[in-house]
Amino acid sequence: MSIKHAILGLLGWKSSTGYELKKIFEDSSIMYWSGNNNQIYKALLQLKDEGFVTNEIQYQESSPSKKIYTITGEGVSELKNWVVSSPDAPEFKKLFLVQLAWSDMLNNEELNELLTKYENEVKMQLMLEQEKKKRRINSPDRTSREIFLWDMISENLLSSYRNELKWIQMVRKDLVED
Amino acid sequence: MSIKHAILGLLGWKSSTGYELKKIFEDSSIMYWSGNNNQIYKALLQLKDEGFVTNEIQYQESSPSKKIYTITGEGVSELKNWVVSSPDAPEFKKLFLVQLAWSDMLNNEELNELLTKYENEVKMQLMLEQEKKKRRINSPDRTSREIFLWDMISENLLSSYRNELKWIQMVRKDLVED
DNA sequence: CAAACCATGTAAGCTGTTACATGATTTC
DNA sequence: GAAATCATGTAACAGCTTACATGGTTTG
Numbered sequence: 431m432s433i434k435h436a437i438l439g440l441l442g443w444k445s446s447t448g449y450e451l452k453k454i455f456e457d458s459s460i461m462y463w464s465g466n467n468n469q470i471y472k473a474l475l476q477l478k479d480e481g482f483v484t485n486e487i488q489y490q491e492s493s494p495s496k497k498i499y500t501i502t503g504e505g506v507s508e509l510k511n512w513v514v515s516s517p518d519a520p521e522f523k524k525l526f527l528v529q530l531a532w533s534d535m536l537n538n539e540e541l542n543e544l545l546t547k548y549e550n551e552v553k554m555q556l557m558l559e560q561e562k563k564k565r566r567i568n569s570p571d572r573t574s575r576e577i578f579l580w581d582m583i584s585e586n587l588l589s590s591y592r593n594e595l596k597w598i599q600m601v602r603k604d605l606v607e608d
Numbered sequence: 609m610s611i612k613h614a615i616l617g618l619l620g621w622k623s624s625t626g627y628e629l630k631k632i633f634e635d636s637s638i639m640y641w642s643g644n645n646n647q648i649y650k651a652l653l654q655l656k657d658e659g660f661v662t663n664e665i666q667y668q669e670s671s672p673s674k675k676i677y678t679i680t681g682e683g684v685s686e687l688k689n690w691v692v693s694s695p696d697a698p699e700f701k702k703l704f705l706v707q708l709a710w711s712d713m714l715n716n717e718e719l720n721e722l723l724t725k726y727e728n729e730v731k732m733q734l735m736l737e738q739e740k741k742k743r744r745i746n747s748p749d750r751t752s753r754e755i756f757l758w759d760m761i762s763e764n765l766l767s768s769y770r771n772e773l774k775w776i777q778m779v780r781k782d783l784v785e786d
Numbered sequence: 787c788a789a790a791c792c793a794t795g796t797a798a799g800c801t802g803t804t805a806c807a808t809g810a811t812t813t814c
Numbered sequence: 815g816a817a818a819t820c821a822t823g824t825a826a827c828a829g830c831t832t833a834c835a836t837g838g839t840t841t842g
Contacts, residue, residue: 431801432703439710449821460705466803471823492810494821510713517704517726519733522768525610526695527638527761532617534754535688548695555697575783576712582779583705586772590700593771594764601760605753609829627793644831649795670838672793 434473434482436461438509441483441501443570448474448497454568459559459587474499482508542602549598556591563588612651612660614639616687619661619679621748626652626675632746637737637765652677660686720780727776734769741766 440451448471455465463469474497477483482505488496501509526548533541563584571577618629626649633643641647652675655661660683666674679687704726711719741762749755 432706433801436706439706442710442713447821448823449819452821460702460709462699462701463801464803467823468804468825469802490821493819494809496821509710513707513710513713514718514722515707517707517722517729519729520704520768520772521640521699521701522765523640523699523701524638524764526698527764528610528614528617529691529693529695530757531638531761532620532687532691534748534751534757535620535691540692544692544695551695551697570712573712578782579708579712582775582782583709586702586705586775587700589771589775590698590768593767594698597760597764597767604756604760611829625793626795630793641829642831645795646797646832647830668793671791672837674793 431473431476433463433469434477435509435512436463437470437473437477438482438501438505438512441499442506442509443572445498445500447499457562458568459562460583477505480508481505538605541605545598545602545605549595549602552591552594552598556588556595559584559588559591609651609654611641611647612655613687613690614641615648615651615655616660616679616683616690619677620684620687621750623676623678625677635740636746637740638761655683658686659683716783719783723776723780723783727773727780730769730772730776734766734773737762737766737769 436455437451440446440454446454448467451474452465452467452470455461455463455470458465474483474485477499478485481502483499483501485497485499488498490496529544533544536544566580566584569577569580571580614633615629618624618632624632626645629652630643630645630648633639633641633648636643652661652663656663656677659680661677661679663675663677666676668674707722711722714722744762747755747758749758
């Protein structure tokens with residue numbers, strides 16, 4: 431469950447509650463888990479069991495009490511071990527390509543409409559991503575190198591969307607030319 | 609369960625057994641499901657229940673009998689409805705970016721090693737993909753337009769990997785310059 | 787003679803999503 | 815007065831993977 435490592439990373443930056451982590455996951459694109467309660471609260475309990483985090487309960491008048499989770503020394507070394515471990519290859523899940531694989535059933539007009547819809551969908555994602563980059567509050571910015579790395583990370587997703595756009599535009603151009 | 613539509617597409621091309629479908633899934637990159645028995649045989653039963661496919665049992669001496677699945681008229685129209693439906697945005701799952709997000713824990717040498725490992729991983733995937741493209745047997749090639757589309761589909765994945773490579777090389781270059 | 791191939795299927799388990807439950811407070 | 819925010823958690827289900835079970839045939 432690699433979401434546990436993502437959580438450890440966040441807690442290594444600053445102690446947080448499950449609720450705060452959930453919000454970070456919700457508007458992070460690289461930490462692609464949806465940020466649902468079930469996974470986060472369960473992962474936090476497991477991390478505590480494993481000794482990688484501890485929590486402190488903060489009672490509040492007139493709102494529910496918080497559990498503030500803090501990473502432990504063991505948690506930090508677990509995180510570091512994970513960070514230096516051999517990275518997985520990126521996964522590209524593009525259901526659209528499966529649709530396109532069987533789209534010879536369609537006439538030229540229908541096919542063109544399908545491509546347009548995908549192009550618009552990708553454009554939308556690209557715009558959302560660009561806005562997120564502008565807004566960005568949730569970055570640690572502890573060193574200049576870290577600022578650079580986080581910049582490169584959001585650039586990565588942007589470039590993936592841009593690349594996808596270029597590809598569709600090429601497909602459409604070549605289709606018309608036939 | 610979109611794997612059902614992927615199966616319908618394949619059966620729309622040619623009637624097959626579960627075992628044959630499994631092999632196609634295994635070495636297809638765009639149909640990203642791993643191609644495990646459980647999912648495929650279960651999906652086939654459901655498709656039959658829904659009236660989208662029928663099967664014919666072929667007994668064989670000295671090897672287990674086959675169930676050859678064939679798409680029905682209803683299956684074809686279900687497939688077409690899916691093909692023209694609004695496509696989903698592509699999903700990029702890059703756990704490496706999460707690793708990189710917390711890699712300011714590493715010294716320059718360790719960070720560089722991490723980037724190198726990712727670069728090699730992506731290069732490997734790119735090569736595998738290029739070989740698959742050369743070998744390609746599993747394509748319908750029914751019309752020139754379909755040949756073109758299938759070509760564009762494998763080109764899509766290749767370009768995603770190439771784009772990823774370019775990105776890493778840029779990151780490494782900019783890191784050294786600091 | 788071990789491994790892989792053909793061919794079907796099931797069981798157990800992990801991962802992930804949606805929805806439910808509670809209840810006070812703040813914003814529109 | 816409805817909806818969103820804060821804050822925790824659970825239940826039910828969908829999706830997907832690994833491993834198990836069977837057993838003959840072919841390839842290395």
